[in-house]
Amino acid sequence: MRNIVNIVKVFVKHWYRRKSTIFWTILFPIMLMTIFGSIFSNMGESKLTLYIQNQDRDNGEYTGLSQALMDALNSTDAFDIHEVDASQNLDEVLKEASNPRALIIPQGFSQEIQDALYNKDSPATQVILRRDVSQISDPAPGIINTVIRQFSTHLIVGDTREVVTIEEEAGESGFRYIDFFLPGVIGMTVMTTGLMGAVSINTEYRINGVLRKLATTPISKLDWVLAVVLYEMLIAFLAAGIIIGLGYLPISIFNVQVSLTLPAVLLLFAGAFAFPGMGMILARFVRDPTAADASANAIAFPMMFLSGTFFPIEMYPDFLKSVAQILPLTYFNNGLRAAMVDNQPDIAITNTIIVVILAVIFIVIGTLVTSWREK
Amino acid sequence: MPAKETVIEVNSLVKKYGALTAVDNISFKVKSGEIFAFCGPNGAGKTTTVEMLECLRVPTSGSAKVLGLDISKRSDLSKIRSRIGVLPQEFNTFELLTVRESLKFFGGVFDKHLDADELIKIIDMEEYSNILYKNLSGGLKQRVGVAISLVNDPEVIFLDEPTTGLDPKARRGVWEVLQDLKKSGKTVFLTTHYMDEVETLADNVAVILSGKIVAEGTPRRLISKYGGHQTLVVEGGGESTYKVLKNRMKDVELEPNGDVLAKIHSKSDLSDAFTALNENKVDYDRFSVRGATFDDVFLNLSGKKIVEGKLE
Numbered sequence A: 001m002r003n004i005v006n007i008v009k010v011f012v013k014h015w016y017r018r019k020s021t022i023f024w025t026i027l028f029p030i031m032l033m034t035i036f037g038s039i040f041s042n043m044g045e046s047k048l049t050l051y052i053q054n055q056d057r058d059n060g061e062y063t064g065l066s067q068a069l070m071d072a073l074n075s076t077d078a079f080d081i082h083e084v085d086a087s088q089n090l091d092e093v094l095k096e097a098s099n100p101r102a103l104i105i106p107q108g109f110s111q112e113i114q115d116a117l118y119n120k121d122s123p124a125t126q127v128i129l130r131r132d133v134s135q136i137s138d139p140a141p142g143i144i145n146t147v148i149r150q151f152s153t154h155l156i157v158g159d160t161r162e163v164v165t166i167e168e169e170a171g172e173s174g175f176r177y178i179d180f181f182l183p184g185v186i187g188m189t190v191m192t193t194g195l196m197g198a199v200s201i202n203t204e205y206r207i208n209g210v211l212r213k214l215a216t217t218p219i220s221k222l223d224w225v226l227a228v229v230l231y232e233m234l235i236a237f238l239a240a241g242i243i244i245g246l247g248y249l250p251i252s253i254f255n256v257q258v259s260l261t262l263p264a265v266l267l268l269f270a271g272a273f274a275f276p277g278m279g280m281i282l283a284r285f286v287r288d289p290t291a292a293d294a295s296a297n298a299i300a301f302p303m304m305f306l307s308g309t310f311f312p313i314e315m316y317p318d319f320l321k322s323v324a325q326i327l328p329l330t331y332f333n334n335g336l337r338a339a340m341v342d343n344q345p346d347i348a349i350t351n352t353i354i355v356v357i358l359a360v361i362f363i364v365i366g367t368l369v370t371s372w373r374e375k
Numbered sequence B: 001m002p003a004k005e006t007v008i009e010v011n012s013l014v015k016k017y018g019a020l021t022a023v024d025n026i027s028f029k030v031k032s033g034e035i036f037a038f039c040g041p042n043g044a045g046k047t048t049t050v051e052m053l054e055c056l057r058v059p060t061s062g063s064a065k066v067l068g069l070d071i072s073k074r075s076d077l078s079k080i081r082s083r084i085g086v087l088p089q090e091f092n093t094f095e096l097l098t099v100r101e102s103l104k105f106f107g108g109v110f111d112k113h114l115d116a117d118e119l120i121k122i123i124d125m126e127e128y129s130n131i132l133y134k135n136l137s138g139g140l141k142q143r144v145g146v147a148i149s150l151v152n153d154p155e156v157i158f159l160d161e162p163t164t165g166l167d168p169k170a171r172r173g174v175w176e177v178l179q180d181l182k183k184s185g186k187t188v189f190l191t192t193h194y195m196d197e198v199e200t201l202a203d204n205v206a207v208i209l210s211g212k213i214v215a216e217g218t219p220r221r222l223i224s225k226y227g228g229h230q231t232l233v234v235e236g237g238g239e240s241t242y243k244v245l246k247n248r249m250k251d252v253e254l255e256p257n258g259d260v261l262a263k264i265h266s267k268s269d270l271s272d273a274f275t276a277l278n279e280n281k282v283d284y285d286r287f288s289v290r291g292a293t294f295d296d297v298f299l300n301l302s303g304k305k306i307v308e309g310k311l312e
């Protein structure tokens, strides 16, 4: 145990004395999050979805003024407008929506405007915009505001009063790509740091002869394997921590507040053991240093793309779906998503169990096959 | 001090790698407190032999005892390891640790260990103790390696080619450290393909060729037995001296620096040479007679010279 701790300490010293490793562990995930987050955060929304619930009716018909406001919004061509009948529960509708954004025109809208037109002291009428307020880059409020201001000035020529104002309301947050992507980035980062880190540490120290020296001391093979795995786990936790931390920033492209439930933490531990374990096995069979790095890449990159890191596996063609079934990262990603974002404990626990089993298998095989001394 | 006891005893040791017999039935003894050189070209079987003695490789047959403990007995393994020091061939330690940090790390591996600063003093590197290993010169790196092999205060130290690839000054630095070790009573087992290293350091030497020991003894004894003839050196003699001597003597060579070397086979050779040089009024700087060196021993045993480890 003392040996393991001492070796891990040495690795950590190398980590912070080697500037490039700091870059990769810390900056790489941030870069990925920024790039993918901004590319996909408004994915598929060429027109802004807007649900309108017009509660202002007269004999079952929309009142003239409320209808005029709807027409004005429609004429901007910026919105894909869905009308929601006043009898429907708006919250239910928005829950299903991928872009939950709704404008509510309250009952009495028309009447209040008319009052205001004849009586300067009457308060302005309010419409309610309910939307996911974490979407800071959302252009919808600005557009609606402009439309309403024009709508007001048309009504009362030569007057600067605003007879209609917008009241914003925080609503449901719908499905956002970043919710899907953030657990994926965590999974991917834990996998790549673990797998590639273990391979490169092993090759580096075998090539430069440090392993040969260690083998002459009472340090055992198991000490070495566990030290490598433990160190890679620390690095993976650091990277995962940074990503999770980013999710707490009030920047819409990151903003995902994950829940660190027990399965989520267990899963992170299991993943942080499983992937370096895989690396130890790989390092044993590929002895040439450049080939070792190349083969680590050759495994890590396809696995990254095929395990539902960037896109849901349901979107894959059938044969890739079956490939995803045999990749450890698939279970890690699915588990993380279920535990951290989707709040599905059953799925989280099943996947956690699978990853724990894989971790044990990889570590045992990795230890058995690592060669410590020449025969 | 008691009479010198045997600390390493090797009997008919054999190591085969498949069809290749890398170590072929060798036997020798190493006495306490001496520097024992194991000398041979690349691929002769030096590393295979030391690593068997260090319990890192398993012999195919034969036996060996280190400090009275059997290298093939599992129960003796950890006892042997705790009492020996090892500098592997092409040694390296963690490159981004300082000298002191490395020594502390390796010290921490053993229950009983020497203090880092004490070791730094032994290798005479006080001013480098806070320098990262990767920033040291080759010679200093090897000295760190020697210090690391001493962390557990071993009785026997195995050094596998500790000066290979170093420049002459760096090699002398390592030699000084090894001579100090000997003074402090340690037994040093050293592999090398440098003949001057054998002559300078070794109390006893075994020459190994293709897995077999072809000669063993003190360097002095081997030189007188296998070294062959003395050599007349005519410094600055050049082409003209070379031509004159070539007519009178059998083995004459012209070195690139202008020195002429002539082997003295009989007593008359020497007087013949001078007569010829005088008669022809040849110009030269000075002359000297050089005894045989360990290079000659190796040349005569193998029929070849070693240049940077390779037989030529």
Ligand SMILES: Nc1ncnc2c1ncn2[C@@H]1O[C@H](COP(=O)(O)OP(=O)(O)OP(=O)(O)O)[C@@H](O)[C@H]1O
Pocket (backbone or CB within 6 Å): A374, A375, B017, B020, B022, B040, B041, B042, B043, B044, B045, B046, B047, B048, B049, B089, B309
């Ligand atoms: N693990 C191994 N498997 C197969 N053959 C080996 C192994 N180790 C060494 N050999 C072979 O055994 C012979 C002796 O090798 P060894 O390393 O002991 O020589 P050496 O004297 O130390 O040489 P060098 O000066 O190059 O270090 C060589 O032919 C080498 O190729």
Ligand SMILES: [Mg+2]
Pocket (backbone or CB within 6 Å): B046, B047, B048, B089, B160
């Ligand atoms: Mg060798």
